Amino acid sequence: MEFDLDLDAFSDRPQFSSCIPDPGREIPRENEDRRMLTSPFLGLEPVENPNAYCLIKEKITQALRQLKELTDQHVLAQFWAPVKNGGRYVLTTSGQPFVLDPHTNGLHQYRMASLMYMFSVDGESDGMLGLPGRVFQQKLPEWTPNVQYYSIKEYPRLGHAQHYNVQGTLALPVFEPSGRSCVGVLELIMTSPKISYASEVDKVCKALEAVSLKSSEILDHTSMQIQICNDGRQTALTEILEILTVVCETHKLPLAQTWVPCMHRNVLAYGGGLKKSCTSFDGSCMEQVCISTTDAAFYIVDAPMWHFREACVEHHLQKGQGVAGRAFLSRNACFCRDITQFCKTDYPLVHYARMFKLTSCFAICLQSTHTGNDDYILEFFLPPSITDSYEQQTLLGFLLAIIKNHFQSLKVASGIILEEEGLVEMVQASTNKGLDSRLECIRIPR
Structure with missing residues (x-):
């Protein structure tokens, strides 16, 4: 694949031409794009040392040269750098390095649209962060199979993405060699959906390392073998698989x-990416704040779910994220009628759920007599065809009955006993923000 490389972006004097779309105003339609893109916004200055600023740009240029063969899909790779705009710090891609598939006009247009956006990163503005701003502030990668699953608040460029058919997107923080300072965000943009980004992240990391920069790495599947570390855990997972x-x-x-x-x-x-401070050096997770899927106990009936499962493997969930994370937090059972209504913060896999039309989800946190206090969160996705509330609750009762039949060795982690009824937390996305929840008793058939 051929790419155009923006060599003019590396002159000694930074060049910027941007404007900030008004968050309260609708994204311009097609007939407004040309007027918007020709309106320069001056007054941007590089952050701190100009020499160091130019050195970073040179390094990013070299790294992007190595990413020309990144993927077979049509790709725009662009760098967002922090600059000072008056008394504020913002991210901009104007005047920054990028590589672009010369045969995709839509990505050319989207690159031009991106030039007009700046995202506040100093925490002193009420403006929308956007994808680059979130990644820069949190110093964690974020990706999606399709940016069109975002809301306009989460992704202010949504109107342009829809118009120019932008879909799969990955954004990675870029760090100096010490890893303490984030120098910008590298964004990879595609015109087709993308499920797994492990290969792309690996290639980006290698390209950055070659120029003495770094980013987060994707989780290595081989490291997951630590999940089955003794006979007791293997026995427990075998029973769960049943x-x-x-x-x-x-x-x-x-x-x-x-x-x-x-x-x-x-x-x-x-939404993905490594957070190295979350676990201790001896291999035990500090306060068990994160959960990951295990390859030893899952079951797929519908063939397309293999792709959703692949996305789950690349993500960890923090306590309270998604239905599984909520069950882990309460150490009990949790159910949601429509997980597609979650925002990405509350459920990092929500875009994948929308893509594969998964809606109702039930999870329960169990412990096994074979492994003592080890927690296992079983997550079940109900058939999308079952939308009636009564039918869903009836099915939940049957699920609890099957789990109850294995209680010779398994129990609910919270200590709640399943008898004629099971106590389940019902959650749903709030119209204000966050989640609403209530406890409900589900009858368990004999």
């Missing part, structure tokens, strides 16, 4: 899987 199999085959669930507390030094958080 439950998942019976449930999915009996009630035609598309997918069921198991999450376990993360035991790695490096974990994925908030």
Whole structure:
């Protein structure tokens, strides 16, 4: 694949031409794009040392040269750098390095649209952060199979993305060699959906390392072997796999899987990416704040769910994120009728759920007599065809009955006993922000 390289972006004097769209105003339509893109916004200055600023640009240029063969898809790779705009610090891609597929006019137009955006990163503005701003502030990567699943508040460029058919996107923080200072954000933009970004992240990391920069790395699947570290855990996961199999085959669930507390030094958080401070050096997770899926206990009925499962493997969930994270937080059971209404912060996999039309989800946190206090979060996705509330609750009762039949060795982690009824937290996305929840008793059939 051929790419155009912006060599003019590396002159000694930074060049900027941008404006900030008014968050209260609708994104311009096609007939307004040309007027908007020709309106320069001056007064931007590089952050701190201009010489260091130019050196970073030179390094990013060299790294982007190595990313020309990044993917077979049409790609725009662009760098967002922090600059000072008056008394504020903002991210801009204007005057910054980029590579672009010369055969995709839509990406050319989207590059031009991106030049007009700045995202506040100093915490002193009420403006929308956007994808680059979130990644820069949190110093964690974020990716999505399709940016069109974002709301306009989460992704202010949504109107342009829809118009120019922008879909799969990955944004990575770029750090100086010490890893303490974030120098910018590298954004990869595609015109087709993208499920897994492990290969792309690996290539980006290698390209950055070659120029003495770094970014977050994707979780290595081999590190997950620590999840099965003794005979007791293997026995417990075997019994859990039996439950998942019976449930999915009996009630035609598309997918069921198991999450376990993360035991790695490096974990994925908030839409992907490593957060190295989350775990201790001896391999035990500090306060067990994250969970990851295990390859030892999952069951798939619908073939397309393999792609959703692949996305789950690349993500970790923090306590309270998604239905599984809520069950882990309460150490009990949790159900949501429509997980697609979550925002990405509350459920990092929400875009994938929308893509694969998964809606209702149930999760329960269990412990096994074989492994003492180890937690296992079983997650079940109900058939999308079951939308009636009564039918859903009836199915939940059957699921609890199957789990109850295995209580010779398994129990609810919170200590709640399943008898004629099971106590389940019902959650839904709030119209204001965050989640609403209530406890409900679900009848368990004999």
